[in-house]
Amino acid sequence: MTTTTPEIHRGLAGVVVDTTAISTVIQETNSLTYRGYAVQDLAAHCSFEEVAYLLWYGELPDTQQLHEFRARERALRPLDRTTAELLARLPETCHPMDVLRTAVSFFGSEDPTEDDGSTAANHAKSLALLAKLPVVAAADHRRRQGLAPIQPDPSLGYAENFFHMCFGALPSPEVVRCFEISLILYAEHSFNASTFTARVVTSTLSDLYSAVTAAIGALKGPLHGGANEAVMHMLNEIGDPQWAEKWLDEALADKRRIMGFGHRVYKHGDSRVPIMQEATDLLVTSADDADAARLAALHSALRHAMLSRKGIHPNLDYPAGLAYHLMGFDIPTFTPLFVMSRITGWTAHITEQLEHNSLIRPLGVYNGPGQRAVPAHAR
Numbered sequence: 029m030t031t032t033t034p035e036i037h038r039g040l041a042g043v044v045v046d047t048t049a050i051s052t053v054i055q056e057t058n059s060l061t062y063r064g065y066a067v068q069d070l071a072a073h074c075s076f077e078e079v080a081y082l083l084w085y086g087e088l089p090d091t092q093q094l095h096e097f098r099a100r101e102r103a104l105r106p107l108d109r110t111t112a113e114l115l116a117r118l119p120e121t122c123h124p125m126d127v128l129r130t131a132v133s134f135f136g137s138e139d140p141t142e143d144d145g146s147t148a149a150n151h152a153k154s155l156a157l158l159a160k161l162p163v164v165a166a167a168d169h170r171r172r173q174g175l176a177p178i179q180p181d182p183s184l185g186y187a188e189n190f191f192h193m194c195f196g197a198l199p200s201p202e203v204v205r206c207f208e209i210s211l212i213l214y215a216e217h218s219f220n221a222s223t224f225t226a227r228v229v230t231s232t233l234s235d236l237y238s239a240v241t242a243a244i245g246a247l248k249g250p251l252h253g254g255a256n257e258a259v260m261h262m263l264n265e266i267g268d269p270q271w272a273e274k275w276l277d278e279a280l281a282d283k284r285r286i287m288g289f290g291h292r293v294y295k296h297g298d299s300r301v302p303i304m305q306e307a308t309d310l311l312v313t314s315a316d317d318a319d320a321a322r323l324a325a326l327h328s329a330l331r332h333a334m335l336s337r338k339g340i341h342p343n344l345d346y347p348a349g350l351a352y353h354l355m356g357f358d359i360p361t362f363t364p365l366f367v368m369s370r371i372t373g374w375t376a377h378i379t380e381q382l383e384h385n386s387l388i389r390p391l392g393v394y395n396g397p398g399q400r401a402v403p404a405h406a407r
């Protein structure tokens with residue numbers, strides 16, 4: 029009898045696991061679309077709230093639908109006292125991604141409809157998470173600076189309200205728009221690691237909070253969402269544009285991963301980068317500040333050096349990391365900003381997974397010892 033060794037796809041690279049109607053990368057044009065709309069168009073013409081609605085309901089909202097959606101999101105923002113107290117008790121050294129992960133898990137324990145996996149119930153839970161996660165992230169941002177939380181302002185849109193809750197003031201409209209563009213670009217990216225994690229958890233018929241908690245854990249890693257923080261640490265480590273090439277050569281010789289570069293899907297450039305880079309460049313120009321100019325020059329020098337040395341293009345985390353720094357956020361807040369956006373994509377996928385569910389359970393090829401008897405000392 030002959031046995032054939034199954035083909036192994038490490039990291040599931042190139043494996044197609046299901047269909048999705050939420051987003052796709054059109055290989056021929058290197059273009060990312062959400063429900064058929066190019067992200068470039070969405071970033072140019074839509075608010076983040078419209079994109080969230082699109083991802084969940086499949087169509088852009090009309091004026092009335094958007095008005096109602098915004099009103100519901102704003103009403104859901106405040107945290108109850110128990111949640112606020114729980115979060116305040118977490119150690120101050122706790123990474124903000126751990127704070128968000130704990131918060132979502134706690135929201136699940138408080139929700140009497142936790143196990144109702146109907147589409148209507150999941151849409152309601154998704155909207156509540158969309159509304160509350162920024163409140164948690166902003167309170168935690170202020171806690172790290174020894175400052176009291178600022179309550180959400182229902183007169184402000186999603187992006188503006190976040191600045192209000194972090195800093196107690198609104199930046200220029202250009203800064204808010206750059207932030208909103210980052211939220212739109214981060215919102216969804218098909219079967220990426222964190223979304224796939226959410227789908228795996230959902231496929232067991234577990235609840236939405238469990239799936240989102242797990243997705244936050246997957247996003248935290250530096251090979252995924254944690255890369256936007258790692259980009260800023262890397263720029264700080266290099267320090268000056270004139271050292272970019274030397275630093276890169278040494279880092280590559282040490283087999284280090286250069287953060288914010290490379291992508292599993294895009295091998296000829298991430299289609300989101302030009303839009304984010306343009307918005308980041310505007311921030312640098314409007315900052316009119318020597319430190320911003322130094323960082324921008326360093327950012328550009330490293331990008332060019334990486335392309336010439338390795339032919340590897342930046343991914344969205346590369347411009348987003350710098351943009352978030354220029355907006356005034358501390359580095360540990362960067363990946364939580366990604367969560368505030370990707371919560372829309374994750375929950376759209378959770379709903380879609382449940383609509384035609386099949387348990388996700390791949391196989392592995394065993395390469396451990398052959399069958400053997402338990403030795404005498406262990407009996």
Ligand code: ACO
Pocket residue numbers: 039250251252253255284285286287288289290291292293338340343344345
């Ligand atoms: N720095 C140095 N080398 C790299 C990088 C990088 N950032 N990315 C890829 N490579 C090299 C690898 O060393 C490998 O070279 P080799 O064939 O000589 O060994 C080759 O390119 C292929 O790399 P893989 O890891 O097999 O490619 P994969 O598709 O699995 O990797 C990944 C994708 C994990 C994102 C990778 O590019 C990486 O580690 N990037 C840095 C982390 C990062 O920026 N993550 C954010 C991803 S995008 C997002 O989450 C929004």
